[in-house]
Structure formats: structure tokens, C-alpha cells
Amino acid sequence: MAGTGRSPLAEDVEATVESILSEMRAEGGRVTTGRRAIVRSLVAASDHHVTADDLAARVQADHPDVHRSTVYRTLDSLEALGVLHRIPFGVGGAVYHLVDHAHHHLVCTRCGSVVEAPAGLFTPIAAQVEAETGFSLDRAHVMISGVCAACRGTPR
Amino acid sequence: MAGTGRSPLAEDVEATVESILSEMRAEGGRVTTGRRAIVRSLVAASDHHVTADDLAARVQADHPDVHRSTVYRTLDSLEALGVLHRIPFGVGGAVYHLVDHAHHHLVCTRCGSVVEAPAGLFTPIAAQVEAETGFSLDRAHVMISGVCAACRGTPR
DNA sequence: CACCTTACTGCAATAGAGTCGCACCTGGAA
């Protein structure tokens, strides 16, 4: 998928959108205009993270009649379906991304910026953590917080 | 609680409280009844994490006239002072702990429970992360999210 | 000890993220 990385081509987007929608349908869900628009925005933005609010704004640009709560509910469904990850943290609300685009998240607790880390980075540690604490790191869903380089330079 | 002899003795608590309060005073801050109560609760709870709400409840049990906003503001001051860490995440608000009690936090994104990890666990990786991404992990302030053992057993 | 500056506090209003109940609508199978 989107082999060349950054900006997804229109056909790729549509193909991915349809594949996700048919997954929803297969699970007994229904495909509505709103859901299609939401999934499309999500796929189109797959090279970075979006907040729910952000996403609602994008969707409403094309479909002003799609309500905020619909966005939240659809996001919920997608997460339940396993195609979407929600990364909750305190600075400015949760961010979402497709599992397709799995990686770790380095979240700055001061400015809220999210830096991506290679997905394999913590694999060696995962086993140790699990052995010592019983806590299982979901490899596609790890978020590490700390302070980004920019904020470390700033006194506060 | 933490059977490993970690339950703080009353004298230890008072000593720690006074040392923190005198730090506040040294920085030009003032020591009030409310602040003393807040710091005391914080120290008394030092073997686990507390939310602001939690802390407000504990403080108000003894001092009903201490307002929530005072708790938040005191927490802020303590963080600015560098004696307190705030770990923000989406499930049920931020948790706090004294820097004294440094460790990593494994936060379950489903149930919000916090498991502690040995503080040295990620040291070897920190260098690699910094080299590859420019992101500096604050070793005393790292939070890893994932799914705890209990929640992994649960379908959803 | 009385005084005075100003940090701190209580309160209430506010903001932002997210959830929920309810009546109405509609996708899609029969």
C-alpha cells in the first residue's frame, strides 16, 4: 500500500477506503455517506496523525451535515474493527491513525508534538517488560512520552 | 499496600513534607494550610499514583475548605518547582507522583491502570531513540502505553 | 507587635474533549 510513502495517490486512497468499508459491511455494519467521507479523510491523512476535531473539520469541509458525534462514533467503530488506533494523551485530545501505518509514537509532554519512531525499536524490550511486569506491549500501539529536543532547550 | 516495606512512616512523611515546603518557601512561595495538606497527601501516597481528583478528595477529607482549583494550582507550582511529575494521558485525567519516586509508567489504554516498570529499563534504547529521531527521553518521566495483561484477556 | 506587600485562595464562570438519549432516517437484505 502507498508504497512510495508520503502523499497517497487518489486511486490508492479510494481502494483503501473501499477495502475498509467492505470490512465494516462484512462485520454487519452499514456504509453511509458520512462514514465514507470520514474513512476517506482518514486515509488521505494517513501520513500523519489527526485529532478527532481535526478530522471532523476536514469531513465537514465536504459534508457539512456530518455531525461531530458521528465522527466520534465512526472512529469508535473503526477502532473496534481493528483498523484504527487511538492514541490518547493529555495535550489537546487523542490522535488517530490507521493500523496500516504502524509505528511508535514519541509524544512530547510539553508541546504535544508527535514524533514517529521505527516500529521495531522496542521489540527486544517488550519481552522483558512482559516477563517482569505482566504488561504486554502492543507492538503496533506503543506511545512513549518524554520531552522533544525543541522543548528541552526551553527552560519551561 | 506495596508490601515491600514501602509504606511511609509518619515521621518520614512529615520530614519530606517539610523539606518540600521549605523548597517552596526558598523560591519565594508561601506555605499555607492548604498547601501543607496537599503536599502531605502527595507524600503519603508516594507509593502509588494519584489523579488530581483523587488528591482533591483526600485533601478535602481533612480540609473540606480546600478548593479543587487550589489543588490544581498547587500541583502546578510543585511541578514548576521540579519536585512533582505530571503524567498526562486520556483515561481519567493526569496522574501525579513525586520525582523522588522515579520510575517508568506502563499505562493501559483500555482500563487506565498504571503499572510501574524498573527505571533503568529503557536506558539502552534512549540513546538510540535520540540518535535516530532527536527525541530525548526524560529518563525519570517516561510513559509507555499498551494493554495490560487483564485487558488483553478481555475481547473488548 | 503592628503593618504592609503580594502570593495564595475560594468561587464561579468557562473551555475543551468526549458521551449519551432520543426521535428520525436509511442501507441493504428479503
Add this chain to the structure above:
DNA sequence: TTCCAGGTGCGACTCTATTGCAGTAAGGTG
């Protein structure tokens, strides 16, 4: 075409956290 369960819009509500303001009191000074 019909039918109905799943989806939607709307708005009110919850929960965490912040802020402005006026009053209070900590603690240094004389």
C-alpha cells in the same frame, strides 16, 4: 417495495482543567 436494525443529527450533559476576580493571610520589615 417493504421492513427494520443500525446509523445519524441534535443538543444537553459529564468530566477534567483553567482563569479572572475580589478577598485573605503569610511572612518580612520597622
